[in-house]
Amino acid sequence: MLYMPGPFMSAHLDAWFKPEARREKDKALFVLEQLHILIHKVDANRQTSYVLYESFRRSLRQALEGSGTARSFGIRPSQPNSKRVDIAFLDDYARKQWDTLLFYMVGNTVGLKGGDMGSDISDDTIGLLKLGNLVQSSYGRTTITQAGFNFVLQATSAQVWSLLIVYLKHAESHLGLSETEILSFLFMLGFLELGEDYSTAALTRTQLTTLDILCDLGIAYRPSKSSTSFYPTRLAVSLVSDSASLPASGHSNPTGGYIIVETNHRVYAYTTSLLQIAVLSLFTRLTTRFPNLVSGKITRQSVQKAIKLGISSQQIISYLTAHAHPQMRKTQPFLPPTVIDQIRLWEFDRERVEVTQGYLMKEFNTESEYRDTAAYAESLGVLVWRNDMKKVFFVDRIEQMTTYLERRNRGH
Numbered sequence: 001m002l003y004m005p006g007p008f009m010s011a012h013l014d015a016w017f018k019p020e021a022r023r024e025k026d027k028a029l030f031v032l033e034q035l036h037i038l039i040h041k042v043d044a045n046r047q048t049s050y051v052l053y054e055s056f057r058r059s060l061r062q063a064l065e066g067s068g069t070a071r072s073f074g075i076r077p078s079q080p081n082s083k084r085v086d087i088a089f090l091d092d093y094a095r096k097q098w099d100t101l102l103f104y105m106v107g108n109t110v111g112l113k114g115g116d117m118g119s120d121i122s123d124d125t126i127g128l129l130k131l132g133n134l135v136q137s138s139y140g141r142t143t144i145t146q147a148g149f150n151f152v153l154q155a156t157s158a159q160v161w162s163l164l165i166v167y168l169k170h171a172e173s174h175l176g177l178s179e180t181e182i183l184s185f186l187f188m189l190g191f192l193e194l195g196e197d198y199s200t201a202a203l204t205r206t207q208l209t210t211l212d213i214l215c216d217l218g219i220a221y222r223p224s225k226s227s228t229s230f231y232p233t234r235l236a237v238s239l240v241s242d243s244a245s246l247p248a249s250g251h252s253n254p255t256g257g258y259i260i261v262e263t264n265h266r267v268y269a270y271t272t273s274l275l276q277i278a279v280l281s282l283f284t285r286l287t288t289r290f291p292n293l294v295s296g297k298i299t300r301q302s303v304q305k306a307i308k309l310g311i312s313s314q315q316i317i318s319y320l321t322a323h324a325h326p327q328m329r330k331t332q333p334f335l336p337p338t339v340i341d342q343i344r345l346w347e348f349d350r351e352r353v354e355v356t357q358g359y360l361m362k363e364f365n366t367e368s369e370y371r372d373t374a375a376y377a378e379s380l381g382v383l384v385w386r387n388d389m390k391k392v393f394f395v396d397r398i399e400q401m402t403t404y405l406e407r408r409n410r411g412h
Contacts, residue, residue: 177210181206219235267295377395
């Protein structure tokens with residue numbers, strides 16, 4: 001239909017479908033008409049046919065052919081750039097920018113310094129992390145949240161989309177930017193060719209603003225703020241493909257497994273990555289650091305420190321399992337069961353039930369009676385717990401409450 005010179009007859013379309021699939025065909029055609037992709041026509045001979053909307057047909061042809069000025073696959077600079085960068089440079093840049101973001105989240109929490117790493121993060125990126133509830137600031141100190149630790153546990157491509165979704169959700173309300181323009185720009189980036197530069201001349205104000213934050217995140221590279229060209233990085237390609245992943249940095253273990261956990265809770269991590277050391281520090285008391293190894297111990301205090309940050313025992317276990325050393329993977333489960341059980345028990349220590357003797361007040365006649373009585377209990381300082389939905393509350397002293405209720409009943 002895209003390249004047909006005339007309408008596509010309905011009878012010809014019916015020949016493509018089995019008779020029992022007529023309902024699904026009609027439903028699909030209805031959706032396409034509602035989206036203004038197809039037009040249903042009836043000629044003078046009462047024969048029905050379908051044609052594509054002219055604007056949709058023209059745009060789709062340009063996108064597939066790379067013709068026109070629709071920017072579906074970007075626009076190459078009119079003049080060749082004498083200072084081109086290669087794919088290796090772009091990979092290194094993307095990895096450095098993304099690791100900087102992750103180290104800012106984790107390193108600040110554990111007080112680990114990494115030179116430039118985590119210190120040159122932009123204010124816009126920090127604001128984005130806070131909007132996504134990935135970090136929180138209190139008394140001038142930034143710490144990771146439970147959602148932030150979940151974010152760190154994700155694959156890089158999932159992390160990228162998680163952060164971009166936060167940007168999309170708040171772009172219009174916080175920045176006055178068009179959500180539609182940003183989304184179309186992101187998909188355009190995903191289809192650009194890695195290692196090639198593209199012109200910024202045809203980008204809108206919204207897209208140029210978005211490009212700045214994407215460069216901060218390592219999704220795109222722009223030699224300078226005034227540069228008229230930019231490069232998509234491998235992180236941009238991963239927006240539309242799960243097969244293109246960022247190569248591991250020189251600081252990380254290429255096998256993905258670097259942690260050994262012993263039955264006595266001692267931990268050995270074969271890594272030189274400050275980011276991995278910082279993550280481990282969230283729930284481990286590290287004691288020794290060698291050129292390619294850090295060691296420490298999982299203790300009650302270190303686990304409960306992590307739990308205070310909102311990190312659950314299951315998240316700790318998941319991280320240790322996902323990054324278990326190949327030597328640990330020879331047995332099932334990868335982690336010693338005693339260590340798994342103890343980490344969970346230390347979390348339960350904070351959730352123990354506290355027994356309080358007292359009296360449950362319930363069966364109030366009206367909502368106002370319940371609220372007045374609960375407010376009186378609270379003013380006396382005897383209120384321990386309340387549930388406004390069920391109209392019940394618990395007090396640890398009953399004498400004055402009895403007097404109050406008797407006086408109230410006499411008054412009625």
